Each structure stands twice: as C-alpha cells, then as structure tokens.
Amino acid sequence: MVRVDGKGTGALVEIRSLDKKYRRGGEEIDVLRGLNLDVDQGEFIAFMGPSGSGKTTLLNLMGGLDVPTAGTIRVAGDEIGALSGRRLAAWRARHIGFIFQMYNLIPVLTAFQNVQLPLLLTGLSKSERGDHVEAALDLVGLADRRHHYPRQLSGGQEQRVAIARAIVADPTILLCDEPTGDLDRASGDEILDIISRLSREFKKTIFLVTHDPVAAERAGTLLHLDKGTLLECAADGRFACTPEDRAR
Amino acid sequence: MKFLHLVIVNLRRKKTRTALTIGSFTVALFLFGILATIKSALGSGVDVAGADRLVVRNRVSLIQPLPIAYRDQILRLPHVEEATFATWFGGYYQDMKNFFPNFAIDVPNWRRVYPEYKFSDEEWRAFAEDREGCVISPPLAKRFGWKIGDRIPLEATIWTGTWELNVRAIYETDRRELTSPELWFHYEYLDERRSFWKGFVGWYTVKIDDPASAVAAAAAIDDRFANSPYETKTETEKAFAAGFANQIGNIRLLILSIGSVVFFTLLLVTGNAMASAVRERTGELAVLKTIGMNDPTVLSLVMAEAIAVAAVGGGAGLVLAKLFTLRGDPTGGMLANFYLSPRNLALGFALALAAGAAAGILPALGAMRLRIVDALRRV
Ligand SMILES: Nc1ncnc2c1ncn2[C@@H]1O[C@H](COP(=O)(O)OP(=O)(O)OP(=O)(O)O)[C@@H](O)[C@H]1O
Ligand SMILES: [Mg+2]
Numbered sequence: 001m002v003r004v005d006g007k008g009t010g011a012l013v014e015i016r017s018l019d020k021k022y023r024r025g026g027e028e029i030d031v032l033r034g035l036n037l038d039v040d041q042g043e044f045i046a047f048m049g050p051s052g053s054g055k056t057t058l059l060n061l062m063g064g065l066d067v068p069t070a071g072t073i074r075v076a077g078d079e080i081g082a083l084s085g086r087r088l089a090a091w092r093a094r095h096i097g098f099i100f101q102m103y104n105l106i107p108v109l110t111a112f113q114n115v116q117l118p119l120l121l122t123g124l125s126k127s128e129r130g131d132h133v134e135a136a137l138d139l140v141g142l143a144d145r146r147h148h149y150p151r152q153l154s155g156g157q158e159q160r161v162a163i164a165r166a167i168v169a170d171p172t173i174l175l176c177d178e179p180t181g182d183l184d185r186a187s188g189d190e191i192l193d194i195i196s197r198l199s200r201e202f203k204k205t206i207f208l209v210t211h212d213p214v215a216a217e218r219a220g221t222l223l224h225l226d227k228g229t230l231l232e233c234a235a236d237g238r239f240a241c242t243p244e245d246r247a248r
Numbered sequence: 249m250k251f252l253h254l255v256i257v258n259l260r261r262k263k264t265r266t267a268l269t270i271g272s273f274t275v276a277l278f279l280f281g282i283l284a285t286i287k288s289a290l291g292s293g294v295d296v297a298g299a300d301r302l303v304v305r306n307r308v309s310l311i312q313p314l315p316i317a318y319r320d321q322i323l324r325l326p327h328v329e330e331a332t333f334a335t336w337f338g339g340y341y342q343d344m345k346n347f348f349p350n351f352a353i354d355v356p357n358w359r360r361v362y363p364e365y366k367f368s369d370e371e372w373r374a375f376a377e378d379r380e381g382c383v384i385s386p387p388l389a390k391r392f393g394w395k396i397g398d399r400i401p402l403e404a405t406i407w408t409g410t411w412e413l414n415v416r417a418i419y420e421t422d423r424r425e426l427t428s429p430e431l432w433f434h435y436e437y438l439d440e441r442r443s444f445w446k447g448f449v450g451w452y453t454v455k456i457d458d459p460a461s462a463v464a465a466a467a468a469i470d471d472r473f474a475n476s477p478y479e480t481k482t483e484t485e486k487a488f489a490a491g492f493a494n495q496i497g498n499i500r501l502l503i504l505s506i507g508s509v510v511f512f513t514l515l516l517v518t519g520n521a522m523a524s525a526v527r528e529r530t531g532e533l534a535v536l537k538t539i540g541m542n543d544p545t546v547l548s549l550v551m552a553e554a555i556a557v558a559a560v561g562g563g564a565g566l567v568l569a570k571l572f573t574l575r576g577d578p579t580g581g582m583l584a585n586f587y588l589s590p591r592n593l594a595l596g597f598a599l600a601l602a603a604g605a606a607a608g609i610l611p612a613l614g615a616m617r618l619r620i621v622d623a624l625r626r627v
C-alpha cells in the first residue's frame with residue numbers, strides 16, 4: 001500500500017504533515033509543505049519532480065540525515081525526529097542503506113573494504129563480515145573485483161560496489177538518489193536491474209529518486225513531488241490529481 | 249581498532265604531507281631531547297644538592313676568591329658542622345679541546361662534606377699522602393684510558409706551566425648524575441706552586457646541622473663577613489650550580505623559549521595538515537556518518553591520525569636524540585652529564601602525543617560536527 005493522503009495506518013514508513021524550510025539569507029524557502037506518505041514494507045517507489053522540488057531533501061529526511069521543520073516521520077515504529085546523536089546513527093546503520101549519484105566510495109579502500117565499512121560498526125566477527133561482504137559483492141556481480149580500488153573500476157562498477165555497501169548490513173529501506181544519473185544507458189540499466197531484483201527477490205523497501213522516466217518505470221509506484229507535496233500517478237500515466245486540480 | 253586500517257590508509261594518501269608532518273615531529277622532538285639533555289646537564293648537581301649543604305662564594309662574582317682563613321671563622325658560626333673548600337684550576341690535557349672540569353680540593357676535610365663519593369680506603373690514603381696525587385672520576389678514566397699510577401700532565405690556564413699529577417684514586421658512586429669527567433688534586437700543591445692568589449680559595453662548601461636552619465646559617469655566614477674586603481654570598485648548592493651555568497648566559501630561559509617556539513610551530517604545522525586532511529575528505533566523512541558511524545568514532549578517527557603522526561615522528565626524534573647523546577658530551581667537558589634520561593624521554597613522548605592531540609582536536613571536532621547533508625551537497 002502506498003498513500004499520499006495521510007490516511008493510511010500501520011505502514012512501514014509513515015510521514016505526516018512534513019514541512020521543511022530552508023533559510024537562505026533573509027528569505028525562507030518552503031521546500032516541503034504538509035507532505036504525507038504511507039508506504040508498506042516491500043514497496044518500490046520512484047520519486048520524480050523538477051530540479052529543486054525537494055527530492056533529495058525528502059530522502060535525507062527519511063534517512064535521518066536532516067531534521068524536519070515540522071511534522072513526523074516514523075519508520076518501523078520509530079519516530080526518527082525523537083532520535084539524536086548516537087541513537088540516530090545506530091538507527092541509520094540498522095535500517096537505512098544509501099545509494100548516491102556520485103557513488104561516494106572511499107578511494108583508498110578496495111571494493112571489499114568499502115563494502116565492509118558498515119559491518120565494522122556491528123559486532124560481527126571478521127569471518128562473518130567476510131561472508132556478508134562476499135555475498136553482497138556476488139549479488140552485484142563483482143566478486144572477482146573485490147581487491148580492486150575504486151579508480152580501477154568503471155562508473156557502473158563503482159555504483160554496484162556502492163549498492164553492495166548499502167545492502168551488506170541488510171537494511172530495511174534503500175534510499176537511492178539518482179543512482180543512474182551519472183551513468184550511460186547500459187550501465188544504468190544494470191544498476192536498475194540490481195535494484196529491481198532487490199525489490200523482487202529480497203523484498204526490500206526501495207525509494208528511488210530519478211529524472212529518467214525509463215528508470216521510474218521499474219518502480220511499482222511513481223510519485224511526483226511538486227510544490228512541496230506528493231502526487232500519485234494514475235495507471236494511465238497521468239497524475240490522478242494535478243497541481244492545477246488541487247488549486248481549483 | 250577495527251578502523252586502524254582506515255587510519256593507516258588515510259595517512260598514506262598524501263605521502264609527502266604525512267612525511268613532512270612526521271618529519272616536523274622528528275625534528276622537534278630531536279631538538280627537545282637535546283635541549284632537555286643540555287638543561288639537565290647544566291642543572292646537574294641541582295637534583296643532587298642536599299639542602300643540608302651551602303656554598304659560600306665571593307659576593308662580587310664566582311671567579312673572585314675568598315681567604316682561606318675564613319674556614320675557621322665559618323666553623324665557629326651556629327648550625328655549621330663542617331666546612332671544606334675548592335678552587336677552580338681550569339687545566340687541560342694536551343689540547344684545549346680536551347677540556348674537563350678540574351679543581352684543587354681541601355683534602356683533609358673533603359670526604360666529611362661529600363660522603364656521596366665512595367673510595368676504597370687504600371686509594372684515598374694513597375691520594376692523601378701524595379702531594380702530587382689526584383682523584384679522577386670513572387668517565388674521565390675511561391675517556392683517556394687512565395689508571396691508578398699514571399702520571400698526567402695538566403697545562404695550566406689561569407696560572408702557568410705544566411702540572412704533573414699522579415692518579416691515586418678513582419671514586420665510585422651509584423648516582424649516575426655524579427659521574428662527570430672530572431679531576432681533583434691537592435689544594436696545598438696548588439697553593440705552593442701558583443704565583444698569585446696564594447692563601448685564597450674559590451668557594452667553601454659548608455655542611456649544616458639541619459636543612460631547616462639553612463636560611464639562618466646562610467645569613468650568619470654572610471653577616472660575619474659583611475663590610476670585609478671579601479664579602480660572601482652564601483647559597484644552596486642548587487643556586488650555586490645554576491649560577492655556574494648562568495656564567496654562559498641565561499641558558500635555561502633560552503632553552504625554554506626555543507622549546508616553546510618549536511612546539512607552537514609544531515602545533516600550527518600539524519593542525520594545518522590535519523585541517524586540510526579533513527577538508528579534503530568532507531564527503532567521505534559524510535558517507536561514514538551516513539552508514540551509521542557515530543560522532544565519537546568520527547572524532548577518534550581523526551584524532552588517531554594526528555596522534556599516530558605524533559607518535560611515529562616524535563618517537564623517531566627521541567630515538568635519534570638518544571643516539572646522539574650516547575656519543576657523549578659534544579662540548580668536551582662543559583656539559584659533563586650529557587645524558588638523556590628515561591624521564592626526559594617519557595616527558596618528550598608525552599609532549600609529542602599532547603601536541604598531536606592538541607593539533608588534531610579542532611579538525612576532529614570539525615569532522616564530528618560536520619552536517620551530513622551539507623557535506624554531501626558539496627561533493
Ligand atoms: N542546506 C540548504 N540550504 C538552503 N537551501 C537548500 C539547502 N538544501 C536544499 N536547499 C534548497 O531546497 C530545494 C530542494 O533541494 P533538493 O536538493 O532537495 O532538490 P532536488 O529535487 O533533489 O533537486 P535535483 O533534482 O536538482 O537534485 C532547492 O531549492 C535547494 O536550493
Ligand atoms: Mg537531488
């Protein structure tokens with residue numbers, strides 16, 4: 001179930017009346033305004049919307065990287081606005097995997113070591129960590145590149161390492177911010193194949209921000225972010241409710 | 249500990265910068281080691297000085313003498329138990345650069361005032377009975393390969409001629425700081441042969457009954473000789489030793505200033521290196537936080553880097569300094585106890601680590617406070 005009207009109950013992700021304002025110089029920018037969202041476990045959501053509409057802002061808020069101006073975000077029962085410092089960091093390690101447009105691998109670590117990073121924050125033994133890392137690298141098809149450094153990999157391969165890093169600790173939710181934005185079509189498709197597989201086979205709850213309609217098609221639900229709130233796309237590809245409709 | 253590997257690879261990123269920062273620590277701690285050695289060599293005797301002994305010297309300056317007749321008068325003053333005297337001879341062996349401290353002592357009373365120098369009774373008796381006899385310290389014996397029975401020619405500097413002395417005794421002491429290369433011979437022999445200042449001594453060392461009466465005893469001595477042609481200044485051995493060292497300027501202050509400047513520079517150099525390291529890695533730090541690394545861990549990651557640099561560089565500098573001091577006194581006698589003590593090594597290492605921590609703390613706090621969203625936007 002995915003709803004944007006704030007009327008769902010018991011969803012994995014439950015966002016209510018979310019506001020996010022930024023202050024730049026003297027003026028305030030309302031990026032998100034009264035945004036509601038309910039998403040059940042296992043859903044695959046794509047966010048689209050014009051540049052500057054607040055897609056990254058929304059992902060950051062959901063991942064506990066930023067704090068809302070008003071409103072609440074609950075994930076798996078935890079109200080993340082109530083967490084801070086150490087507990088928020090631990091919550092993030094447990095529930096969230098991030099995939100960025102720019103991969104953001106640590107250049108001085110090998111693929112294996114990059115993927116292992118989140119596990120260093122857990123109590124796993126060295127051999128357990130090794131098993132998890134191998135499994136994650138296998139899943140993205142890079143087991144044979146484990147000893148390569150990021151600069152020895154192509155962009156698509158780097159992004160696959162980043163995906164392995166995001167999933168190695170088995171998070172509840174994957175937040176992907178334009179993961180194919182910097183890649184050619186073929187490499188981008190490989191990435192999307194992996195993400196789709198994570199949704200299909202591993203039942204991950206996935207949020208994918210993209211500008212690419214082809215990428216968005218992979219998702220089960222397409223949400224449009226505009227003027228600070230979310231709009232759901234109808235099955236025929238048009239918005240069930242356009243901004244103009246709402247103004248009326 | 250699991251992140252040790254990350255600390256190490258981070259340090260290897262900019263090898264030149266890391267090498268230079270480590271190098272600054274090495275240079276600074278080498279310098280610290282040498283300066284600390286000089287400082288403690290200058291002050292040696294300082295720690296040794298029992299406050300139950302006072303040194304009486306000419307009030308005008310250290311190089312002005314006092315009449316030998318003062319001994320009897322000093323002995324009659326309150327709190328005084330014993331008094332002995334010595335005179336700086338300033339001779340050298342064969343060549344000026346072979347300089348080592350040598351002075352003429354009051355043989356009959358010397359051992360009662362300086363019990364810390366141990367002698368076998370036969371050796372001391374042989375020395376006491378030979379007017380041309382002398383005592384040497386183990387380091388001096390080692391330096392020139394001298395042994396009991398050798399005849400040593402000393403060239404005079406204050407007086408004239410070659411003075412031949414027979415090695416009759418080598419003292420022993422279990423206190424390392426007392427073993428500097430030095431030589432003592434009979435005051436009587438000096439006074440008989442010298443052409444001027446006959447009947448005068450360099451300084452008196454006075455043993456008093458109780459350290460608590462040191463101030464009173466000193467005042468009594470100086471009062472006794474006030475308004476005489478040879479007024480005295482009585483001070484603790486510590487002050488006397490320091491005064492000796494200060495003949496060559498206020499060296500301790502100089503050393504402290506140099507040391508402080510070096511450490512301050514070190515802080516700036518390392519602080520700057522760490523700040524750039526953190527700045528370059530803003531995005532990566534944000535990623536580490538994103539995957540759930542908490543603030544204290546981020547802080548310690550940066551601190552560990554700064555402290556590792558300090559430990560490696562500082563440790564190397566101290567090892568070099570120690571090796572340097574093992575070669576012995578580079579001035580050939582001016583700094584008799586040229587010895588880098590374990591205490592100073594430990595102090596140096598602690599200072600290096602503190603400097604590393606101080607240099608790392610601001611960048612580390614910066615890294616810790618870094619807001620993920622801001623950092624990611626900058627990537
Ligand atoms: N830290 C900040 N301070 C001020 N304004 C900010 C800050 N972060 C984001 N904004 C503003 O908030 C708005 C939304 O930014 P956001 O990055 O979420 O957009 P986006 O939908 O991800 O855009 P894009 O498609 O270009 O990535 C923009 O107008 C941006 O300038
Ligand atoms: Mg964005």
